[in-house]
Amino acid sequence: MGLRRWRHNPLCRPTDLAEAWVALVALLLICFAAPATGWVCGALTDASLQRTARLQQAERHAATATVLGTAPGRPAGDAEPATRHRMREPVLARWAAPDGTPRTGTLTPVRNTTGPGASFRVWTDDRGRPVNPPMTADSAREHAVLAGIGAAVGAAGVAEGARRLVVRQLVRRRYARLDRAWAQAGPDWGRTGADS
Known part of the structure; x- marks a missing residue:
């Protein structure tokens, strides 16, 4: 009303x-x-x-990369110790492509590595090139x-x-x-x- x-x-x-x-x-x-x-x-x-x-999950493959040393052109320990543990520094690493052929290149690991011989997970495409992890x-x-x-x-x-x-x-x-x-x-x- x-x-x-x-x-x-x-x-x-x-x-x-x-x-x-x-x-x-x-x-x-x-x-x-x-x-x-x-x-x-x-x-x-x-x-x-x-x-x-x-x-992406079908095309990308997980591999284990092994650190060989610091990335070329970057001297070891060039950052201050206080900032080095927070930054992810590129390293020279070796990994295997999906067909088993060895690959070597500069990678930035997800976590800081301890030095040569340390390993971390890397994702590659069918040719063995590093790519981002697949979307879940x-x-x-x-x-x-x-x-x-x-x-x-x-x-x-x-x-x-x-x-x-x-x-x-x-x-x-x-x-x-x-x-x-x-x-x-x-x-x-x-x-x-x-x-x-």
């Missing part, structure tokens, strides 16, 4: 009613369309990233969830931004009508002998 009275209120301007409808539509879009957009985006991203993860299914899922959340927040932001633009236009129109009404009604108000 309160809404019905408000709709038929003689003081209710058409722009007030339009503003209320715009707010209702924006609320419905934020509550229903934004989460649906996020879910669809997350599901599509998850499917794509899971395919990529399976492909859990990592793909986490990225898809973040993409879905981002899409939902973006859709909600678009709905709210559109609502604000429409309300701004309605307020401008409302003030323009009010200015015209004041201009017609009272330029002579308050002056003596103006027949008001």
Whole structure:
């Protein structure tokens, strides 16, 4: 009943009613369309990233690399001891390609190594070249969830931004009508002998 009275209120301007409808539509879009957009985006991203993860896991191979020494062109112990333990320094290492042929090159291990003879895990492609580790299914899922959340927040932001633009236009129109009404009604108000 309160809404019905408000709709038929003689003081209710058409722009007030339009503003209320715009707010209702924006609320419905934020509550229903934004989460649906996020879910669809997350599901599509998850499917794509899971395919990529399976492909990477099939194409990339784990190998054990053995440290031969410091990387060429970099003298041993050139960093201060306080910073050396935090930095991962490139090393000259040897590893085996998937077909068993030995490879040698400069690698940056995941953790600092203790020196020549230390070993660490490295990922290679089919030719034995070092590559990044393959994406895991859990990592793909986490990225898809973040993409879905981002899409939902973006859709909600678009709905709210559109609502604000429409309300701004309605307020401008409302003030323009009010200015015209004041201009017609009272330029002579308050002056003596103006027949008001």
